[in-house]
Amino acid sequence: MSMRFPLLLGIVILIAGLGLSMLLTDYHLRLLNLAVISAIAVIGLNFAFGYAGLISLGHAAFVGTGAYGVALLTTLLGWSPWLALPVAVAGTAIFAVLIGLPLLRLKGHYLALATLGLNVSFSMVAANWIELTGGTNGISRIPELQVAGHALADERSYLWFALAVLAVSAAVAGLIHASRHGRAMIAVRDDETAASMTGIDVTRVKIAAFVLSSIYAAVAGGLFACHMRFISPEDFSYAHSITYLAMLIVGGEGSIVGAILGALLLTFLPEWLRFLGSAYLAFFGVFVLAILVFLPSGLVGFRWPGSLRRDGRSKGPAMVAASKEVRP
Amino acid sequence: MLACKDLTVAYGDIVALQSVTLEVGRGETVALIGANGAGKTTLLHAISGLNPVQSGDIMFEGTSVARLASDRRVALGIAQAPEGRRIIPGLTVEENLALATVSWRRWRQPISGDLARVFDLFPRLKERRRQLGWSLSGGEQQMLAIGRALMARPRLLLLDEPSLGLAPRLAEEVYERVRQIADSGLTILVVEQNTVLALSVADRAYVLETGRIVLHGTADDLKQNTRVREAYLGR
Numbered sequence: 001m002s003m004r005f006p007l008l009l010g011i012v013i014l015i016a017g018l019g020l021s022m023l024l025t026d027y028h029l030r031l032l033n034l035a036v037i038s039a040i041a042v043i044g045l046n047f048a049f050g051y052a053g054l055i056s057l058g059h060a061a062f063v064g065t066g067a068y069g070v071a072l073l074t075t076l077l078g079w080s081p082w083l084a085l086p087v088a089v090a091g092t093a094i095f096a097v098l099i100g101l102p103l104l105r106l107k108g109h110y111l112a113l114a115t116l117g118l119n120v121s122f123s124m125v126a127a128n129w130i131e132l133t134g135g136t137n138g139i140s141r142i143p144e145l146q147v148a149g150h151a152l153a154d155e156r157s158y159l160w161f162a163l164a165v166l167a168v169s170a171a172v173a174g175l176i177h178a179s180r181h182g183r184a185m186i187a188v189r190d191d192e193t194a195a196s197m198t199g200i201d202v203t204r205v206k207i208a209a210f211v212l213s214s215i216y217a218a219v220a221g222g223l224f225a226c227h228m229r230f231i232s233p234e235d236f237s238y239a240h241s242i243t244y245l246a247m248l249i250v251g252g253e254g255s256i257v258g259a260i261l262g263a264l265l266l267t268f269l270p271e272w273l274r275f276l277g278s279a280y281l282a283f284f285g286v287f288v289l290a291i292l293v294f295l296p297s298g299l300v301g302f303r304w305p306g307s308l309r310r311d312g313r314s315k316g317p318a319m320v321a322a323s324k325e326v327r328p
Numbered sequence: 329m330l331a332c333k334d335l336t337v338a339y340g341d342i343v344a345l346q347s348v349t350l351e352v353g354r355g356e357t358v359a360l361i362g363a364n365g366a367g368k369t370t371l372l373h374a375i376s377g378l379n380p381v382q383s384g385d386i387m388f389e390g391t392s393v394a395r396l397a398s399d400r401r402v403a404l405g406i407a408q409a410p411e412g413r414r415i416i417p418g419l420t421v422e423e424n425l426a427l428a429t430v431s432w433r434r435w436r437q438p439i440s441g442d443l444a445r446v447f448d449l450f451p452r453l454k455e456r457r458r459q460l461g462w463s464l465s466g467g468e469q470q471m472l473a474i475g476r477a478l479m480a481r482p483r484l485l486l487l488d489e490p491s492l493g494l495a496p497r498l499a500e501e502v503y504e505r506v507r508q509i510a511d512s513g514l515t516i517l518v519v520e521q522n523t524v525l526a527l528s529v530a531d532r533a534y535v536l537e538t539g540r541i542v543l544h545g546t547a548d549d550l551k552q553n554t555r556v557r558e559a560y561l562g563r
Contacts, residue, residue, distance in 0.1 A: 197398060199399050
């Protein structure tokens with residue numbers, strides 16, 4: 001099918017990101033780094049929630065598993081981050097299979113609640129297994145990533161690396177979406193019974209989507225650990241899971257571009273609105289509500305009013321456009 | 329080819345099917361008729377694996393499939409066009425069709441031949457191949473549901489109320505295609521409330537009432553049967 005869209009998407013991410021990296025101040029570069037890392041996690045969540053329709057409120061637990069994996073392997077065993085990253089990602093994937101097998105028997109609200117429970121237990125274990133995780137003090141002195149002898153120590157060079165990972169992640173996600181595996185996930189989301197009638201192994205598709213989402217989460221977690229070089233249980237609390245979900249819904253569920261836009265917006269928005277102080281949360285709530293009401297398919301569903309058809313019907317075509325992403 | 333023996337299916341305490349015995353021979357078109365709530369769809373779902381079987385057995389080409397998951401049964405050659413069509417709304421017509429090839433398709437194996445066959449049968453689908461499922465009309469969705477079942481390369485095609493919710497002319501058009509599929513030699517088991525339509529394509533038929541088979545015979549015999557005429561044909 002279409003190989004062009006994923007490639008194009010990757011290239012656009014790289015060019016836009018490189019351009020921004022030249023313009024922004026160090027502080028904003030740091031935010032952009034965090035946004036790019038979140039975007040990788042949210043593209044992952046899109047597999048489970050956007051494509052396969054599995055509501056996960058425990059995504060941060062998998063981000064945390066990846067981050068703690070990298071942190072422990074590098075600080076305790078002295079591994080290179082380059083070796084620790086893939087091992088932590090693989091470990092998270094195995095963890096996701098083990099946890100997914102019982103958990104994915106649940107549906108809807110029950111699955112949401114169970115994944116929330118998973119995230120809470122993850123935080124509990126991370127905060128209380130002090131000998132291993134350092135408890136609430138976290139793990140510090142995580143080594144920085146080195147590329148060809150150069151440490152990615154400053155925000156700008158780290159951003160370039162993170163952008164490359166994001167571009168590859170987004171392109172791979174686009175290819176999966178356009179493949180029969182992506183179709184199978186969407187079929188399971190839209191109608192589980194119909195999917196199993198057409199010969200799809202529903203359980204396997206759900207596990208695959210869940211594990212894919214955890215792999216992306218672990219990559220994001222590993223990048224986060226190497227970027228901050230210090231992690232603590234608070235970085236992976238269930239509140240972060242809800243933020244990831246909000247990013248995906250605001251950006252546009254089922255859309256890779258939406259996942260990236262949502263991650264960018266919800267990372268920068270709190271900084272732009274810092275003057276609101278604690279009123280920010282109230283604003284944020286109203287903002288998300290407004291998106292849900294006026295842009296039900298998220299930011300990617302936005303069309304300029306000029307493109308409204310004369311009879312005022314814009315919702316249909318907009319929805320088609322949003323769900324048509326990645327298709328020729 | 330298909331044999332249900334003493335099949336009993338219950339939803340909790342409510343018995344929906346009671347020792348149903350039914351046979352479909354190779355190349356035959358068999359209709360299952362009955363009123364609302366008689367258990368027609370329940371029987372079809374038991375055959376395709378969506379309903380668990382309490383007792384009895386389902387044999388397909390000599391092997392028992394009663395305990396297999398539905399995706400395994402599709403792989404063996406039992407495909408279903410479900411009641412209410414159940415098109416995947418977020419996928420295009422072509423993607424809906426491609427979906428059903430998972431049971432036999434190896435990596436990168438082309439499906440254009442299978443697609444062409446379905447598009448020959450239903451030219452309307454070809455025109456709308458890039459449209460999303462939800463944007464199709466009822467008749468087109470029914471054609472897509474049948475086409476999707478055919479994409480699984482079935483040896484037994486299960487059709488659940490293909491005329492449901494269609495204007496009479498469209499229903500007849502759908503049944504014309506069903507006849508065409510039957511003429512090509514595929515074995516078909518069709519569940520239908522519209523007895524006239526069902527008997528027009530079937531070789532044989534079973535009549536289901538409150539979970540039991542009360543009558544069976546050739547379509548021509550049933551058309552003459554007083555009980556069938558009074559209860560289902562309204563004459």
